[in-house]
Amino acid sequence: MVKSPNERTAKTRIVQLGGREVITEGLQLNFWADISHRCMTATWPAFIGGAVLVFIAFNAIFASFYWIGDQPISSVAGGAYIDYLYFSIETLSTAGYGDMHPQTHYGHFIAAVELFTGIFSMSLMTGLIFARFSRPNARLMFADNPVISNHDGKPTLMIRLANERHNIIGNATAKLWLLRNVTSLEGQSLRRFCELPLVKNEHPALALSWTLYHVLDEQSPLYGLTAEDMAASGVSLVVVVSGYDVVAAQTVHARRSYDYSDIRFGQRYADILDILEDGRLRIDYGRFHETLEG
Numbered sequence: 001m002v003k004s005p006n007e008r009t010a011k012t013r014i015v016q017l018g019g020r021e022v023i024t025e026g027l028q029l030n031f032w033a034d035i036s037h038r039c040m041t042a043t044w045p046a047f048i049g050g051a052v053l054v055f056i057a058f059n060a061i062f063a064s065f066y067w068i069g070d071q072p073i074s075s076v077a078g079g080a081y082i083d084y085l086y087f088s089i090e091t092l093s094t095a096g097y098g099d100m101h102p103q104t105h106y107g108h109f110i111a112a113v114e115l116f117t118g119i120f121s122m123s124l125m126t127g128l129i130f131a132r133f134s135r136p137n138a139r140l141m142f143a144d145n146p147v148i149s150n151h152d153g154k155p156t157l158m159i160r161l162a163n164e165r166h167n168i169i170g171n172a173t174a175k176l177w178l179l180r181n182v183t184s185l186e187g188q189s190l191r192r193f194c195e196l197p198l199v200k201n202e203h204p205a206l207a208l209s210w211t212l213y214h215v216l217d218e219q220s221p222l223y224g225l226t227a228e229d230m231a232a233s234g235v236s237l238v239v240v241v242s243g244y245d246v247v248a249a250q251t252v253h254a255r256r257s258y259d260y261s262d263i264r265f266g267q268r269y270a271d272i273l274d275i276l277e278d279g280r281l282r283i284d285y286g287r288f289h290e291t292l293e294g
Helices: 005-010 032-041 044-068 081-092 104-133 228-231
Strands: 013-017 022-025 140-142 147-151 152-164 169-183 190-195 202-206 208-216 236-245 248-257 267-269 272-277 281-283 291-293
Touching: 032 081, 032 104, 044 081, 081 104, 147 267, 152 169, 152 236, 152 267, 202 236, 228 267, 272 291
Parallel strands: none
Antiparallel strands: 013 022, 140 152, 147 152, 152 208, 169 190, 169 202, 169 236, 236 248, 267 291, 272 281
16 A cells, blocks of 8 residues: 555654754654653753653643542642642642642542652763763864875875863774765675774874874775765765773764865874973964965
8 A cells, every 4th residue: 555645744853963964754762662762862842851851741630639639638729720730730849738638539639649759860860960960972173174285295084183171081082984875796786884094093192182093095995086086976974983981981973974074185183282481382263264275
């Protein structure tokens, strides 16, 4: 049976990969089946907004149960719904100011269920907030553009990065990956990837800046490629850096993707290091992304 356009659209997602938009169809993941991942990846405004909506919904539901009962709560003059809503908030949050309390078996039963729900939901929310705050995150800044120019007399691909926190990331390791389109012997178009060897792929204590170098020699998959060649094969670069954050006592990771159009041929990075008259070293991060001819 042929599905309607609306049914196909319902299972269509757009995924951002390395500056490209990939449209996926035919895969539908249930929202509640992956709720933990969604809570961890949602933005803070979306996370807090969702928590507020759940809190309001829970209280509105339990307030309705109190409201339909026969005066289950004391000190509720006239049985107004808003008073039961306030009591529900006090119960769900375990505040319990004391001026209102259950006075019937029905009221005690609903309050007990709400208390259990409140304890469970507050524990879950505390765990999610702690997980979001404690998640290791490397504040690494990558240059906007990779550059290709001569370095030590050889054509070299260079990518500059810096540690924004200026704390020490010990045993930092960098990997540079190349992704490009190839055609198999059978004529099938494939997206292949391979690792590009770096001159130095380890840093003992990454605290300031670090430039990665990949020599474009005969062994390099990029050897002899021009900007037009890279565009034709859809070249993309992915940089992955990991290391041990001595402050957080955790392993942190960072990655950055570049498209072929980001690569600057015949250019080099502007010098950001300078020695002051008193002998101190100065780093000008205002020129971090700047490139020059040469």
